[in-house]
Structures are given as C-alpha cells and as structure tokens.
Amino acid sequence: MLSRVKSAAVAGIDAYIVDVEVDISFGLPMFNMVGMPETAVRESRERVKSAVKNSGYKFPVDRIVVNLAPAAIKKEGTSLDLPVAMGILSASGVVPLEKCSQFLMVGELSLDGRVKPVPGVLSAALAAKDNGFAGVIVPFANRAEAAIVKDIKVIPARSLSEVVEFISGRAIIDPVTTDFLSLTGECSDRETDFCEVMGQSHAKRALEIAAAGGHNLCMTGPPGSGKTMLAKRLSTILPPLTFDEALETTQIYSVVGLLGPGRPFMSKRPFRSPHHTISDAGLVGGGRVPEPGEVSLAHNGVLFMDEFPEFKRNVLEALRQPMEDGVVTICRASSRVSYPASFMLVAAMNPCPCGYHGDGIKPCTCSDGEIQRYRRRISGPLLDRIDIHVDVPRVPFKELTGSTRPEGSASVRERVERARENQVKRFQAAPIHCNAQMGATQIRQFASLDKAAVALLARAVDTFGMSARGHGRVVKIARTIADIEDEPLILHRHIAEAIQYRSIDRKDPLGSYNPGQN
Structure with missing residues (x-):
C-alpha cells in the first residue's frame, strides 16, 4: 500500500x-x-x-x-x-x-x-x-x-x-x-548603559551616528581607552527590532539550533563577538554541510571584532562581499545556499603592536617597520568599506573622576529612533531601510547638499585624495547627521563633521596625522 x-x-x-x-x-x-x-x-x-x-x-x-x-x-x-x-x-x-x-x-x-x-x-x-x-x-x-x-x-x-x-x-x-506583543516587547532592565562610560564624547557621538544610519565603525586607540566598553553598549542605543526583522533573525538562530525553550524568539538585536582565531568558514559560513557563520548570526545586529588586525588576513578579506551585499552565498558541488548578513561591523584596534603609538604619555616601543606591517594586516579596500573611523584616546584622570553624569542610553536612543524613522519614510519605495545601504542612485536622489557643503566636500576630496567610495561614505554619514537634526538638506556643518570620521583618508602610513590636515 x-x-x-x-x-x-x-x-x-x-x-x-x-x-x-x-x-x-x-x-x-x-x-x-x-x-x-x-x-x-x-x-x-x-x-x-x-x-x-x-x-x-x-x-x-x-x-x-x-x-x-x-x-x-x-x-x-x-x-x-x-x-x-x-x-x-x-x-x-x-x-x-x-x-x-x-x-x-x-x-x-x-x-x-x-x-x-x-x-x-x-x-x-x-x-x-x-x-x-x-x-x-x-x-x-x-x-x-x-x-x-x-x-x-x-x-x-x-x-x-x-x-x-x-x-x-x-x-x-x-x-x-x-502573545506577539510580549515577544517583541523591548527589555526594560538593561545590564549596560552609555552613562557608565566616562569621557570619550567624540567616540560616543560617532557611535550615535553609526547607530542612527547603520554605519560600520572602526575605533583606534591605546589599551584601556574604552573601545570594548563602548562597543558593548552600542546595542543599548539601537532601535528595537521590527517584527519582520525579528522573524528573519529568529529563522537564522532556529536553523542553527540556538533557540532554547526559554528563548523562542529573538526580541533584541544580536551582538556577536567572535575570537580573533576564528576561521573564514566560522565567520562567513560554510563547512561540509553549509551552516551560517557569525556574520549571519549578527544579521540585523552588531558584529564586534576586537583586536581587528589579529584576525587572519583571509578571514578579514572574506568580510568584503557581505559588507557590500548584505548576503552570503556558499557554493558546494551539490548545493548552493544563501544566508542574510546585513550587520553593523564594529572593529577595535590598537595603533601599533605595543598599542601606544601617538599616546603622548607612554612611549611607543615599535619601529616604523613594525607599525607599517601591523597596519598592513588590514587591506585598504576593507578599511575603505568602513564608514566611520574614530580615534579613542586615553581618558584623562579628571574626566574619570568627574561628578557630571554622562548622558544615558535612553536619551541617545530617542535621537537614533527619530533618525531611523526619517529614513524609513524616505526609503519607503526603495529596497533599503537605512542610510548606510544607499547606493549611487539613492545618494543622488536623497542626499542633496547646499552650495557651501558641496564646496567643502570638493575641497576635502582634492586635499585628501578620497576615493569615490570614500566620497560616498562622507555623504552618507552627513545624511545621517542631518537626520538626527531633522534637517531635510545636508548643510556645511554636516559635511564638516562627517569628514572628521574619515580619519583613514587623512592619515599617513604610520597612522599619525599629516601636518596641517587636522
């Protein structure tokens, strides 16, 4: 039968x-x-x-x-x-x-x-x-x-x-x-908060902009300056997952088997922090039977890579395609599978092997050749794909012991959510949902600059020799800054601030600023 x-x-x-x-x-x-x-x-x-x-x-x-x-x-x-x-x-x-x-x-x-x-x-x-x-x-x-x-x-x-x-x-x-409302409700008892980070107002501002526009970010600074502490608090200022985003993220965790009886739904944005010894298959996915990697487990969330230059070169280069496309395709002789990988990359690194190049207090013990080799572990094309580059210097004692309480995550998150709402309205008819995903067509359509901003950007491109991709990154960052201020037009001050976050275009090979280009 x-x-x-x-x-x-x-x-x-x-x-x-x-x-x-x-x-x-x-x-x-x-x-x-x-x-x-x-x-x-x-x-x-x-x-x-x-x-x-x-x-x-x-x-x-x-x-x-x-x-x-x-x-x-x-x-x-x-x-x-x-x-x-x-x-x-x-x-x-x-x-x-x-x-x-x-x-x-x-x-x-x-x-x-x-x-x-x-x-x-x-x-x-x-x-x-x-x-x-x-x-x-x-x-x-x-x-x-x-x-x-x-x-x-x-x-x-x-x-x-x-x-x-x-x-x-x-x-x-x-x-x-x-009960879908209880599943998607935002967790009120946060373990970490921005107010716990003393000083580093410039880095905090960079993180706010990154969260508001979905931009990739790289922090460079000496050991103990607060790079990891800042990165771990990024998730506290990100907007909550929409139901569709949460459903797609939950699907990935379901396929891998990471959902437990007490965790049937991914209600918060994932935060993944792989060790620098990870393989390329572990990061982007693969194996004999293809499985999603860390970039897919960080989908709709944050992928934090501490000690960025310590990752293997082939592992770092494998990031380039998913950072651009938001998807990973794994091909085998008998199968071809695709996993979503739309994530925010947050990288942290020291300026040199000893970590104190340009510190001003502790002397650097590295030679110029050692610093160059250390920096060359990360290729230029990969660094160019990271929108925001920010220096995180040592925090002075006065700021560490100050009585003024820093701004908390809740108030920063309000500004981030308002900026994201502006982007959702703007991209209703486009296949994207945040400024970092804009292509050349969307930049021309949605990132209008006033005359002063155009003149400043032209001067910056000529002075620093920015690539076409670097030029687009500056415009996208400026668009996000304008969204935070609810400005429909990108102004001179937005471009000026955006250029500050492209220190990669203003540094010499050893990572110190060129004279007169600060």
Missing part, C-alpha cells in the same frame, strides 16, 4: 516541502530509503523501527521503500523521523491517509517513541503556511517557536502515539498560540 506524508527540510534559512512517500509490498523484509538521504537520515530507519514497536504498534514485516522527494536534493538532519514513522503507519492502515496529508510534520524520534526537538521548526511552519496546510505538527519543545507564525494551527506533540491518536481522531490536541 502507498502513503504520502508531508514534511519539510531547510536550505539556507528557508524550508521546502518534502514528500515522504512510503510503499509497503509483499516480499523479503527490507527497509530502504531513497531520495539522497544523508547519514543522519539513513540512520532514522533504526530509530523509526524501535519507536513504532515501543509505542505499541506492529512494524510491518514486508518490503518497505521510503522515497524523499524531491530526490535531487540532499536531505540532512533528523526532522524526517516523525513523518517517516507516520508514513509507515498510514501505509499499514493504522491511521487514515487523508488526515495525514493535511498536516506538515517535523520531529526526531527517540527509541521509546518520544518526539524530540529539531532545528529549523520556524522555517517549516512558515513553509506550511505558505503552502496552505491545515496545520503543522511539531515537537512539544519547539511549540513556542512555531507559534510565532500567524494564521496556521501549531500542534505540539510529545510522542508518536499522541500524533497517531490525534490523526485518527481519538484525541484532541489544542493548538498553541503566542
């Missing part, structure tokens, strides 16, 4: 429908799976057989063939255990065929028949909704994650026998619902 059960498998962060076709015929006892199953899928034969028997059902002693269609795509993971078992039971006449085909099913089976959690359930629920299924049957531990998807019944299952009873109509399982 032939039966067909619907399931889903993940490619990238999206799921596609898998037809689990089961044929039971007379012949020598055999259990064969076809349709390009990988190791974990092939091993499901033993799990399914034990789970069916230990759940109190008779396993057919016949010739069993399971086909996983489309057969041209490799199937990974253990989420097909439950649909394979239900396909065998429906082909055996234990459960009705018609009711089985109305639901999409995912879940791993233990040997005693329990349904265990699997990654990618959110993507499977979205695929079930898009393909018009009556509902989706998921492991009980994944119920909150799947319930994020609206307008589809989410049936949580604890065991194989529970699913059989539900499909047969002998038991009722109430669908799971989720």
Whole structure:
C-alpha cells in the first residue's frame, strides 16, 4: 500500500516541502530509503523501527521503500523521523491517509517513541503556511517557536502515539498560540548603559551616528581607552527590532539550533563577538554541510571584532562581499545556499603592536617597520568599506573622576529612533531601510547638499585624495547627521563633521596625522 506524508527540510534559512512517500509490498523484509538521504537520515530507519514497536504498534514485516522527494536534493538532519514513522503507519492502515496529508510534520524520534526537538521548526511552519496546510505538527519543545507564525494551527506533540491518536481522531490536541506583543516587547532592565562610560564624547557621538544610519565603525586607540566598553553598549542605543526583522533573525538562530525553550524568539538585536582565531568558514559560513557563520548570526545586529588586525588576513578579506551585499552565498558541488548578513561591523584596534603609538604619555616601543606591517594586516579596500573611523584616546584622570553624569542610553536612543524613522519614510519605495545601504542612485536622489557643503566636500576630496567610495561614505554619514537634526538638506556643518570620521583618508602610513590636515 502507498502513503504520502508531508514534511519539510531547510536550505539556507528557508524550508521546502518534502514528500515522504512510503510503499509497503509483499516480499523479503527490507527497509530502504531513497531520495539522497544523508547519514543522519539513513540512520532514522533504526530509530523509526524501535519507536513504532515501543509505542505499541506492529512494524510491518514486508518490503518497505521510503522515497524523499524531491530526490535531487540532499536531505540532512533528523526532522524526517516523525513523518517517516507516520508514513509507515498510514501505509499499514493504522491511521487514515487523508488526515495525514493535511498536516506538515517535523520531529526526531527517540527509541521509546518520544518526539524530540529539531532545528529549523520556524522555517517549516512558515513553509506550511505558505503552502496552505491545515496545520503543522511539531515537537512539544519547539511549540513556542512555531507559534510565532500567524494564521496556521501549531500542534505540539510529545510522542508518536499522541500524533497517531490525534490523526485518527481519538484525541484532541489544542493548538498553541503566542502573545506577539510580549515577544517583541523591548527589555526594560538593561545590564549596560552609555552613562557608565566616562569621557570619550567624540567616540560616543560617532557611535550615535553609526547607530542612527547603520554605519560600520572602526575605533583606534591605546589599551584601556574604552573601545570594548563602548562597543558593548552600542546595542543599548539601537532601535528595537521590527517584527519582520525579528522573524528573519529568529529563522537564522532556529536553523542553527540556538533557540532554547526559554528563548523562542529573538526580541533584541544580536551582538556577536567572535575570537580573533576564528576561521573564514566560522565567520562567513560554510563547512561540509553549509551552516551560517557569525556574520549571519549578527544579521540585523552588531558584529564586534576586537583586536581587528589579529584576525587572519583571509578571514578579514572574506568580510568584503557581505559588507557590500548584505548576503552570503556558499557554493558546494551539490548545493548552493544563501544566508542574510546585513550587520553593523564594529572593529577595535590598537595603533601599533605595543598599542601606544601617538599616546603622548607612554612611549611607543615599535619601529616604523613594525607599525607599517601591523597596519598592513588590514587591506585598504576593507578599511575603505568602513564608514566611520574614530580615534579613542586615553581618558584623562579628571574626566574619570568627574561628578557630571554622562548622558544615558535612553536619551541617545530617542535621537537614533527619530533618525531611523526619517529614513524609513524616505526609503519607503526603495529596497533599503537605512542610510548606510544607499547606493549611487539613492545618494543622488536623497542626499542633496547646499552650495557651501558641496564646496567643502570638493575641497576635502582634492586635499585628501578620497576615493569615490570614500566620497560616498562622507555623504552618507552627513545624511545621517542631518537626520538626527531633522534637517531635510545636508548643510556645511554636516559635511564638516562627517569628514572628521574619515580619519583613514587623512592619515599617513604610520597612522599619525599629516601636518596641517587636522
């Protein structure tokens, strides 16, 4: 007898429908799976057989063939255990065929028949909704994650026998619902705040502009000047995730399996800080079975790379394409997957190997050659893709012990959110949502300069020898500064401040300022 059960498998962060076709015929006892199953899928034969028997059902002693269609795509993971078992039971006449085909099913089976959690359930629920299924049957531990998807019944299952009873109509399982407002609500008890950083008003202003426009940022300064402390507080001034952004970010974490029972939804922007020993596959994604890397886990959030020059050269160069395109495409001989990677890069580095070049208090012990080699670990094209470059000097004792309380994250975040609202209105008809994503067309359309600003920018380009990309970065930064001030036109003062944040265009090879170019 032939039966067909619907399931889903993940490619990238999206799921596609898998037809689990089961044929039971007379012949020598055999259990064969076809349709390009990988190791974990092939091993499901033993799990399914034990789970069916230990759940109190008779396993057919016949010739069993399971086909996983489309057969041209490799199937990974253990989420097909439950649909394979239900396909065998429906082909055996234990459960009705018609009711089985109305639901999409995912879940791993233990040997005693329990349904265990699997990654990618959110993507499977979205695929079930898009393909018009009556509902989706998921492991009980994944119920909150799947319930994020609206307008589809989410049936949580604890065991194989529970699913059989539900499909047969002998038991009722109430669908799971989720309070979306509580999931997307902003966390009020923040562990860190901008007011904890004493001094560094120039660096704080740069971080505010970066947050308001989604700009990449690089901080350079001696050890202990507060670069890491500032970077870790950037997330406290970023605007909250929209529901669509949170849904896409949650999909990535679901596919990787980083969502736990107490964390079914990514309600806050991610902050990822990989160690400098990370590989290029760990950063941008890859592996024998492609998985998202740190740039994708930082999607819609912050990727903080401390000790920037200490990362391997090939790792840093791998950042160039996702920084430009906002997506990572991984190609293998048998597959091609894409992961979203729209993130804010925040880099921190010392000015030289010892860290005290240009400090003014502690002498630098590095030779000119050592400083040049240290700086050359980061290529010019990569540095040019970072919008804002800011120096973070040593904080004087007077500022460390001052009685004046610095501005807190809440008030800075208000200005950032207001600037982002201006950008959302501006880019309603464009495929972007912040100033940092503007291309040449959007710059010409939305970044109008007054005459004084044009003259200043022209003089800066000629004086500092800015590249075309550097020129565009200055305009985009100035557009963000104008948005913070609610100015529709980019003025002279906006360009003047934006040029300050392009110190890469004003420095000599050793990182010190050229005379007369401050």
